[in-house]
Amino acid sequence: MKPAADLAVIGGGLAGVEAAWQAAQRGYRVAVLEMRPQLMTPAHRTADLAELVCSNSLRSNQLTNAVGLLKEEMRRLGSLVMDWAERTAVPAGAALAVDREAFAAGITAALASHPMVEIVRREVTELPGDPGDLAHGAGVCVLASGPLTSELLAASLAEFTGIEHLYFYDAVAPVVEAETIDRSRVFPASRYEKGDPEGYxxxxxxxxxxxxxxxxxxxxxxxxxxxxDKAIFFEGCLPVEEIARRGRHALRFGSMKPVGLVDPGTGRRPWAVVQLRPENTLKTLYNLVGFQTNLKWGEQRRVFSLIPGLEKAAFARYGVMHRNTFIDSPRLLKATLQFRGRDKVLAGGQLTGVEGYVESAATGLVAGLNGARILAGLSPLVFPAATAVGSLCAHVSGGGADKTGGAGAADGAQGTGRLRRVAFQPMNANYGLLPPLENLVRDRRERNLYLSERALKALDDFIKDHVLDLAPVTWRR
Ligand SMILES: Cc1cc2nc3c(=O)[nH]c(=O)nc-3n(C[C@H](O)[C@H](O)[C@H](O)COP(=O)(O)OP(=O)(O)OC[C@H]3O[C@@H](n4cnc5c(N)ncnc54)[C@H](O)[C@@H]3O)c2cc1C
Known part of the structure; x- marks a missing residue:
């Protein structure tokens, strides 16, 4: 019997729609398997594909910001999400915000009317097994079921990856860019002078x-x-603001305790200390130790900028505490977003350990494009590490400029109902993931612009040399 599709996409969220579009535009039959409206997630409200579950902002649209760069790269790669974000944009200053209903409706209609796409409303309860036995009879499958993957599929995913490689909560502290820390106000030391003197x-x-x-x-x-999200708090992982509410000095006996530290500036023990720990081996990123938080992002910027040394800190990612199903990608995925040892199964979206709407769509784009290449008998692509999209794929596959797989971890990541630390933490697009420039550029805006220019040049060359050998087909609609 003829299979229903060449490529099956599990989940019609931000990543899934982008994956489906990339393959369908290249002439492959795609089935998007979406469980809504039969089974809703706790956050989605509609049956539309690409529903934005919270904010209607896709964040910065500027080339001095890493997520702005990522957007421009996606435009150049023929992104469906970027196309509809622009068609449905609402005024938002330097950011790109959308009319959420028009955005999701436009994307749903674009896929529903595509001659190569079928939208199938059903829950996928098991992960595709061996090649030839993939979802919906397809030869290649993209897993994009997102941070709120249904319970049955999550159980199957745990079996597929190994339970220790699947996480259900995300409780991380903010991460700041090293170059934006005021070094004149901070001092390197490990508590009681134990271990690396430059450790913190x-x-x-x-x-x-x-x-x-x-x-x-x-x-x-x-x-x-x-x-x-309540389960996470029952696990004993409290946000820093809730610990503070237990008493004025609670933090001084907790994550801000000053014991074992002497400020070389005063020769005395400080009243309290915030410790910053390197997030990567290049030490381009630092996390605020023990500062997992549920504060709104603007509030994090305002409050944490009161910490001496962080007055002008740029946040590479903000702290979050929410339910988030994601896999230990550095151990499970290649930079092509194929599962190691299961070349015909790819992953995209928040499940891979990226964070954010745009990052999810971008990794979905790579998974869909590579799925199409596998079907065409071409080798899947590893995007250049100097691009924002390539740096995210490198981050999740453990081979990035940040060498995440082997580097320091933010506190408080959770596993399957027990608290445990993991080396891998989800990440937003940020310049700390890109290889540094050869020449030192002090001004941050200028440096970011150079990094963006370098990224776009690398992407244009890459598209010319590699992406166009499987160019999109022009469909008449
Ligand atoms: C509550 C919450 C709020 C968030 N707020 C923001 C925000 O404001 N800004 C931001 O940038 N990011 C936010 N995120 C993070 C993230 O960017 C979004 O969740 C984003 O939608 C992830 O894209 P995705 O494609 O990976 O998953 P989703 O967009 O969630 O898509 C996954 C799809 O898979 C479907 N699905 C799940 N299981 C199955 C199954 N078994 N079978 C078939 N279909 C299935 C779901 O119904 C869903 O449609 C938030 C995340 C959460 C959980």
Missing amino acids: LNCPLSREEYDAFYEALVGAEAHPRRSF
């Missing part, structure tokens, strides 16, 4: 600074806690 950067706070920080923290606005 310490931000010392005087009593007055601590009091001001404390007041700002307990008064800051947090995301509303959703019922499906």
Whole structure:
């Protein structure tokens, strides 16, 4: 019997629609297997594909910002999500925000009317096994079921990857770009001079600074806690703002304890300390140790900028605490987004350990494009590490400029109901993932612009040399 599709996409979210589009535009029959509306996730409200579950902003649209760069790269790669984001944009200054209903409806209609796409409304309960036995009879499959993957599929995924390689919560501290830390205000040291003397950067706070920080923290606005996120708090992993609410000095006896540290500037033990730990081997990124938080992103910027040394810090990613199904990608995925040892199964979206709408769509784009290449008998592509999309694929596959797989970890990542630390943490697009420029450029805006120019040049060359050998077909609609 003729299979129903060449490529099956599990999940019609931000990643899934982009994966489907890339393969369908190259002439392959695609089945998008989406469980809504039969089975809803706790966050989605509609039956539309590419529903934005929270904010309607796709964040910065500028080439001085890594997510702005990622958007431009996606435009050049023929992204469906970027096309509809622009068609449905609403005024948002330097950001790209959309009319969420028009955005999701436009994308759903574009796929529903595509001659090579079939949208199948059903829950996939098991992961495709061996080649020849893939979902919906397809030869290649893209797994893009997202952070709220259904329970049955998550159980099957745990079997497929090994339970220790699947995470259900994301509880991470903010990460800042190293170059934006004011070194004149911080000092390197490990507690009690044990271990690497450069192990941590310490931000010392005087009593007055601590009091001001404390007041700002307990008064800051947090995301509303959703019922499906509660489990994470029962696990004993409390946000820093909730620990602070237990008493003015709770943090001084917890993650901000100053014991074992002497500020070389004063020769004394500080009143309190925030420790910064390298997030990667290049030390281009640092996380705020023990600062997992549920505060709104703008509030994190405002409150954490009160910490001495972080006044002008650029946040590579903000702290989050929410339900998030993601796999230990550095151990499971190649930079082509194929599963190691299962070449015909690819992954895209938040499940791979990227964070954010645009990042999810971008990795879906790579998975779909590579799925089409496998069907065409061409080798799947590894995007250049100097591009934002390539740097994300490198990050999730453990081979990036940040060498995530073997580097330091943010505190508080959770596993299957037990607290445990993992080396791999989900990541937004950021310049810290790109290889540094050869020449030092002090001004941050200027440096970011150079990095973006370098990325776009690398991408244009890459498209010319590699992507166009399987160019999109022009469909009449
Ligand atoms: C509550 C919440 C709020 C978020 N807010 C933001 C935000 O404001 N800004 C931001 O940039 N990012 C946000 N994110 C992070 C992330 O960028 C989005 O979740 C994004 O939608 C992820 O894209 P995706 O394609 O990986 O998953 P999704 O967009 O969630 O798509 C996955 C799809 O798979 C379907 N599915 C699941 N299981 C199955 C199954 N077994 N069979 C068939 N279909 C299935 C789902 O119904 C869904 O349509 C948020 C995440 C969560 C959980």
